[in-house]
Amino acid sequence: MMDRLNAVQKTVFAIILAGMVMLVAIPLLFFITVSFSNSTEMTQFPKNIFPSGEVTVYVEPKDDGKYELFYDYQDGSGYTSIITTNNASKLEKHFARQYAVVMDGEEILEEFSRTRTEGAREFTFRKDMFYNFKQFFKIVPNAGVALKNSIIVSLYTILISLSLGSLAGYAIARYQFKGREQINVGLLIVRMFPTVGISIPMAVMLIKMGLYDTMIGLAFLYSIPNIALTSWITSSIFIGINKELEEASYVFGANSIQTFLKITLPMAFPAMAASSMYSFLTAWNDTISALILTNENQTLALVVYKAIGTTSSGIQYAAAGSIVLIIPALVFTFIIRKYIGQMWGGVEL
Amino acid sequence: MHKNMKKATPYLLLFPIFIYYAVFWLAPVASGIKEVFVGMDGDFTLTENLKLMFRSDLFSESVLNTAAFAAISVVLQYVIALVLALLLSRKFIGSRFLMFISMIPMAITPTATAILWKTGLVKDGWINSLLMGLHIIDNPIVFMNAEGFQAILLLIVIDTWTVTPSVMIILIAGLQGLQKELKEAAYTFGANKWQILKDITLPILRPSITTSVIMRMIAAVQVWSIAVMVLGYSKAPFLVERIAFYVDAIPGVDTSTKLAYTYSFLTTIVVLLATVIYLRVSGRNKIAAGGEDE
Numbered sequence: 001m002m003d004r005l006n007a008v009q010k011t012v013f014a015i016i017l018a019g020m021v022m023l024v025a026i027p028l029l030f031f032i033t034v035s036f037s038n039s040t041e042m043t044q045f046p047k048n049i050f051p052s053g054e055v056t057v058y059v060e061p062k063d064d065g066k067y068e069l070f071y072d073y074q075d076g077s078g079y080t081s082i083i084t085t086n087n088a089s090k091l092e093k094h095f096a097r098q099y100a101v102v103m104d105g106e107e108i109l110e111e112f113s114r115t116r117t118e119g120a121r122e123f124t125f126r127k128d129m130f131y132n133f134k135q136f137f138k139i140v141p142n143a144g145v146a147l148k149n150s151i152i153v154s155l156y157t158i159l160i161s162l163s164l165g166s167l168a169g170y171a172i173a174r175y176q177f178k179g180r181e182q183i184n185v186g187l188l189i190v191r192m193f194p195t196v197g198i199s200i201p202m203a204v205m206l207i208k209m210g211l212y213d214t215m216i217g218l219a220f221l222y223s224i225p226n227i228a229l230t231s232w233i234t235s236s237i238f239i240g241i242n243k244e245l246e247e248a249s250y251v252f253g254a255n256s257i258q259t260f261l262k263i264t265l266p267m268a269f270p271a272m273a274a275s276s277m278y279s280f281l282t283a284w285n286d287t288i289s290a291l292i293l294t295n296e297n298q299t300l301a302l303v304v305y306k307a308i309g310t311t312s313s314g315i316q317y318a319a320a321g322s323i324v325l326i327i328p329a330l331v332f333t334f335i336i337r338k339y340i341g342q343m344w345g346g347v348e349l
Numbered sequence: 350m351h352k353n354m355k356k357a358t359p360y361l362l363l364f365p366i367f368i369y370y371a372v373f374w375l376a377p378v379a380s381g382i383k384e385v386f387v388g389m390d391g392d393f394t395l396t397e398n399l400k401l402m403f404r405s406d407l408f409s410e411s412v413l414n415t416a417a418f419a420a421i422s423v424v425l426q427y428v429i430a431l432v433l434a435l436l437l438s439r440k441f442i443g444s445r446f447l448m449f450i451s452m453i454p455m456a457i458t459p460t461a462t463a464i465l466w467k468t469g470l471v472k473d474g475w476i477n478s479l480l481m482g483l484h485i486i487d488n489p490i491v492f493m494n495a496e497g498f499q500a501i502l503l504l505i506v507i508d509t510w511t512v513t514p515s516v517m518i519i520l521i522a523g524l525q526g527l528q529k530e531l532k533e534a535a536y537t538f539g540a541n542k543w544q545i546l547k548d549i550t551l552p553i554l555r556p557s558i559t560t561s562v563i564m565r566m567i568a569a570v571q572v573w574s575i576a577v578m579v580l581g582y583s584k585a586p587f588l589v590e591r592i593a594f595y596v597d598a599i600p601g602v603d604t605s606t607k608l609a610y611t612y613s614f615l616t617t618i619v620v621l622l623a624t625v626i627y628l629r630v631s632g633r634n635k636i637a638a639g640g641e642d643e
Contacts, residue, residue, distance in 0.1 A: 016437070017441075017447065020433065023510070024510075027469060027510070030469065030475035031469075043473070046481055046482055047474070049479075167362045167363070167365060168365075170362060171359040185628065192567060193617070193621070194617055194620045197620075198377045198613075200384075200592075201377035201378070201381040205380070221373070224370075224373060224374050285459060287460055288574070291596060305460045305463075308464055319464055325461050330453065334452065
């Protein structure tokens with residue numbers, strides 16, 4: 001009863017809620033729009049919040065067989081003359097680069113030839129919505145390789161962290177032994193230890209081992225906090241798994257390996273999946289260590305980071321690259337959202 | 350024989366990670382520390398590299414900025430998140446949608462967050478478009494020219510956008526676990542809303558707030574990518590930004606390698622100090638929680 005709201009409180013509540021959602025959603029919307037914007041839209045001001053799927057130009061036929069092309073920048077000055085040409089390949093390039101309209105030059109000219117009979121008029125073309133994404137992989141050297149590298153280094157990190165971490169987690173959960181407390185504290189320190197602090201000496205070491213600029217070398221670094229994290233997450237689950245069940249399986253003649261594989265492992269699966277996601281996110285999101293530990297074989301996050309350093313124009317391509325970077329990170333964060341609260345101080349979501 | 354086997358099992362299971370951490374953690378940490386105390390000439394020195402760092406460009410700025418960034422952003426984020434959590438911690442239609450939206454900023458890869466804000470902060474970016482569209486300003490603001498403390502404030506705003514919604518979710522989760530009976534009992538005894546907040550809600554939230562604040566601090570101390578990607582190197586110097594600067598912007602020079610090592614050392618010390626505080630606090634929380642049970 002004390003929680004029931006009156007009309008004024010309800011309105012205030014709704015306003016706060018809407019404001020909160022808008023503060024998060026508006027920047028994201030604009031950003032997505034940027035990643036779908038063509039070069040011409042990028043020079044326009046003010047920017048639109050929603051992406052457009054079409055481009056409209058105004059075409060006037062000229063006496064010498066050429067066409068004059070006009071574009072409206074939406075700045076109040078109406079149609080502005082852009083180019084006058086009848087060169088098919090020039091038009092094709094212009095349409096791709098400026099409007100993200102991918103179309104054969106001859107076809108464009110054929111469309112324009114209608115103005116000879118109908119007079120000057122507007123033409124609307126469909127934008128290639130994924131033009132920036134394709135351009136990102138074309139313009140940025142090794143972006144495709146970097147995407148592959150990011151996936152590989154994430155998989156290595158998951159593999160190393162999961163195999164070593166869950167063994168340790170099992171030992172900590174199931175056995176009372178000397179030094180157990182110290183190992184727990186040690187694992188916590190390793191988990192908190194900034195990877196930047198190790199990256200530079202690690203680079204020297206990897207050069208000696210012949211693993212510098214390789215994905216496995218990078219995964220060795222990313223696994224440092226994640227082995228500790230995995231053992232921490234899995235140990236809390238192993239403690240919770242009913243020991244009687246394991247004992248029952250011993251009674252039925254299963255050995256400890258069979259019991260582990262058939263009983264314990266399946267029950268620990270959710271925790272292992274969650275810690276794998278964490279390993280994935282560490283490897284996928286990092287830039288500073290990849291910057292230090294790689295040279296030619298860069299990861300996607302690093303490539304996106306470098307893309308913005310080199311060009312301030314063409315930021316829409318970097319934005320498209322970021323969208324590629326964001327999607328897996330978003331998906332995996334939502335999968336493990338239950339565990340995030342626990343990471344942050346023991347609250348469950 | 351069998352009993353001995355059983356005794357050895359945990360050590361056997363832990364053996365691989367002992368080896369792993371000896372090779373890939375302890376060895377680099379040791380050689381990193383060694384580098385800090387070996388001079389350019391290869392001889393042992395206690396202070397040469399530290400002095401080099403103290404005298405290097407933008408050293409004091411990077412320390413002050415890191416401290417200011419970590420302190421201001423964490424306080425700001427937790428105050429806003431706490432107010433929002435107290436207002437929104439009730440069941441309502443669309444609460445799941447709010448949670449969904451709130452998770453997004455933190456889930457985005459940091460490099461992508463930096464690009465998101467860069468597309469907004471440029472002169473013809475979406476922030477000016479929005480502000481002018483709403484008639485809040487008449488002329489575009491040139492955010493990218495921000496210098497000194499203004500630049501730090503800009504980065505604090507970006508970080509606050511990124512982190513606050515997630516902190517809010519954590520606090521809401523903590524509040525929903527709060528026993529209703531406690532509140533109702535306090536009401537019955539004539540406590541007002543403020544007293545309930547001060548004497549019941551906040552003390553119960555305290556453990557989860559303190560531990561997550563320290564985790565946030567540890568992350569905030571290591572800020573660099575938004576600073577470099579939005580403003581560029583040396584515009585808003587931070588500790589880790591300096592490491593990246595010496596590795597990325599001026600690599601190959603002897604002093605820059607030494608400086609990168611020394612800055613890494615300093616960052617590590619700061620983070621470890623925070624970790625020790627974390628251990629102390631979480632240990633105390635455990636004891637406090639145990640005490641309450643009795």
